[in-house]
Amino acid sequence: MATSTSWAQDVITCDLCDKPTQQFCNSCQVNLCDTCVKKHRDEFKSLMHEIVPFLERKIQLVFPECREHSGQRCEVNCKKCNQPVCVKCIGLGPHKGHDVEELTETHENKVRKIKSDTEEIKAKIIPKYQNEDQNIGNTISKTKTKIEDLGKESKKLRKLWHQEVDNIFDKIDSLSQSLGEENLNALQGYHNKIRNLISEMNKIVKQNEKLSSSNNLIEVNKYQSKLNEYQDFPKHVDLKFPVLASNIDTGKELGIEIGGYTAILKQMSQPSLSTDVSRLTTGIGKLMDKVRVIATIPTTYGPLYSVSCVGEAEAWIYGKNKAITRIDIHGAVKDTVTTTCLNWPGDISVTKGRELMYSDLISKTVNIVRDGKYETLITTPQGWRPGRLCSTRSGDILVQVYTGSGPQRKRKNKIIRYQGQNIKQEINNDGQGNPIFKDGNYSLFMSENNNGDVCVSDLNAYTVVVVDKTGRVRFRYDGKPARREKTFGPAAIVTDALSQIIVTDYNNDCLHILDQNGQFLRCVDDCGLKGPWGLSVDIEGKLWVGSWQSGEIKVIEYL
Numbered sequence: 001m002a003t004s005t006s007w008a009q010d011v012i013t014c015d016l017c018d019k020p021t022q023q024f025c026n027s028c029q030v031n032l033c034d035t036c037v038k039k040h041r042d043e044f045k046s047l048m049h050e051i052v053p054f055l056e057r058k059i060q061l062v063f064p065e066c067r068e069h070s071g072q073r074c075e076v077n078c079k080k081c082n083q084p085v086c087v088k089c090i091g092l093g094p095h096k097g098h099d100v101e102e103l104t105e106t107h108e109n110k111v112r113k114i115k116s117d118t119e120e121i122k123a124k125i126i127p128k129y130q131n132e133d134q135n136i137g138n139t140i141s142k143t144k145t146k147i148e149d150l151g152k153e154s155k156k157l158r159k160l161w162h163q164e165v166d167n168i169f170d171k172i173d174s175l176s177q178s179l180g181e182e183n184l185n186a187l188q189g190y191h192n193k194i195r196n197l198i199s200e201m202n203k204i205v206k207q208n209e210k211l212s213s214s215n216n217l218i219e220v221n222k223y224q225s226k227l228n229e230y231q232d233f234p235k236h237v238d239l240k241f242p243v244l245a246s247n248i249d250t251g252k253e254l255g256i257e258i259g260g261y262t263a264i265l266k267q268m269s270q271p272s273l274s275t276d277v278s279r280l281t282t283g284i285g286k287l288m289d290k291v292r293v294i295a296t297i298p299t300t301y302g303p304l305y306s307v308s309c310v311g312e313a314e315a316w317i318y319g320k321n322k323a324i325t326r327i328d329i330h331g332a333v334k335d336t337v338t339t340t341c342l343n344w345p346g347d348i349s350v351t352k353g354r355e356l357m358y359s360d361l362i363s364k365t366v367n368i369v370r371d372g373k374y375e376t377l378i379t380t381p382q383g384w385r386p387g388r389l390c391s392t393r394s395g396d397i398l399v400q401v402y403t404g405s406g407p408q409r410k411r412k413n414k415i416i417r418y419q420g421q422n423i424k425q426e427i428n429n430d431g432q433g434n435p436i437f438k439d440g441n442y443s444l445f446m447s448e449n450n451n452g453d454v455c456v457s458d459l460n461a462y463t464v465v466v467v468d469k470t471g472r473v474r475f476r477y478d479g480k481p482a483r484r485e486k487t488f489g490p491a492a493i494v495t496d497a498l499s500q501i502i503v504t505d506y507n508n509d510c511l512h513i514l515d516q517n518g519q520f521l522r523c524v525d526d527c528g529l530k531g532p533w534g535l536s537v538d539i540e541g542k543l544w545v546g547s548w549q550s551g552e553i554k555v556i557e558y559l
Helices: 002-010 036-043 085-091 103-158 163-212 218-221 227-231 276-282
Strands: 024-027 030-031 051-053 074-080 084-085 100-103 245-249 252-258 261-268 294-295 305-310 314-321 323-328 333-338 348-350 357-361 363-368 373-379 386-392 395-403 410-420 422-427 445-447 453-458 462-465 473-477 490-495 500-505 510-514 520-524 532-537 543-547 553-557
Touching: 002 314, 002 410, 030 036, 036 305, 051 363, 074 085, 074 103, 085 553, 100 103, 103 163, 103 218, 103 227, 252 314, 305 348, 323 357, 333 445, 348 386, 357 386, 363 386, 373 395, 386 445, 410 445, 453 490, 453 500, 462 490, 462 500
Parallel strands: 305 532, 445 490, 490 532
Antiparallel strands: 024 030, 024 051, 074 084, 074 100, 245 252, 252 261, 294 553, 305 314, 314 323, 323 333, 348 357, 357 363, 363 373, 386 395, 395 410, 410 422, 445 453, 453 462, 462 473, 490 500, 500 510, 510 520, 532 543, 543 553
């Protein structure tokens, strides 16, 4: 059976059917069985056919049939018209008087040109492009390094400026990134073009190698050389790197410039500062040695779930019921909102426009109160319930969402950034598939810093996690530098106008204050705090700290 199978694989079949070949047409270079000889003659009646036994076949060029004279095969090529013609065409037909050459000579010349082109592409042009490919890769690497160096230089200069000009550096970083991306995009486009051309030439090489051994005059004659198209490289990318320059005249003027953007800060000139920053720069610029409690406000809530300041001396608060109450610094009730929640809200927050928001974990919505009416702003994705909220300076809304619950089924937490009703970003893994936040039944508290960092209090991990604008973890703080007696119990978290991070420590009855890079600055533990849980900062920079059990709120000056 093996011998039979091997023999069957070597049988040459008829080109018109699947039967074994017995005959061969030398004129048309076609394999034929005895049955298909007549079929072949009938299909090309006008042409002469030299039918011979297959073993007596002659391998030769196939001369095409003349377009003008039926039954005539072309034997020469009209140089003027660059097409195969028969003897009648040059004697009496449309090609009379034209210069001609033997088709065999035309074929030989074309084959030589194909082989020459192919060899030059393989031996000279492709290596040049491959070398250019490597050079572009090196340039891209150097470009990335230069962009990183610009960012590092920007951070060094940032330390010399006060925090109220952080918006200037945000603009600088944006321009640096934009200009860098323009260069990288241009280089990448050029890189892609070179690689596409290499791929295209390799494809042509394969086609040419196949074509150079072809007996088909028509296909060979159609060959058009593309050698000239590949002789010169595409136009190189013109890279333009911005220069980051700064002049510093201590106490008088600070200046910085990059890519046509210039920022100058002069002493006593603060026209671009935000309201809260400009207030804080008037005689207040560092932590007080000893904080001062300026008000103690009793409330009817116990437990007290959250505090959210609105304006200069008022805050919204809520507890274990449907009502959300607005009180002033003296404890007077200014307004009460009865929510649509079945039990109580998941959290509250105040927008840039001082409108109250609350999350409803049963309906899986985030709602806003406008003119005494409730509007649904956000409906969380299927399977996820909304918890804690944070309204950012840019107007985005950060929503902590969770799925799963109960002691036997620890829930998963993540943070979604919404722009309007659209999801702009999800913060839940480190880019390598590892979760940023620990599974557990405690909610995540959030605050966005002036530089765009999102600061998160993860009580499930007894840690504060800070991620940058892209969601990459910048650092974690575990409370150890504060040297407290009990385990760090982070709950509510805020950031102030100086980009400091303040977080309540429920277990140790204190507040931890960090700088924006996670450096521990001090603890606030000398003002009688008991189980601090809720936390907010008002427009004048005062902290409102709410006690979970008693519902008491302390208003603290710390700057």
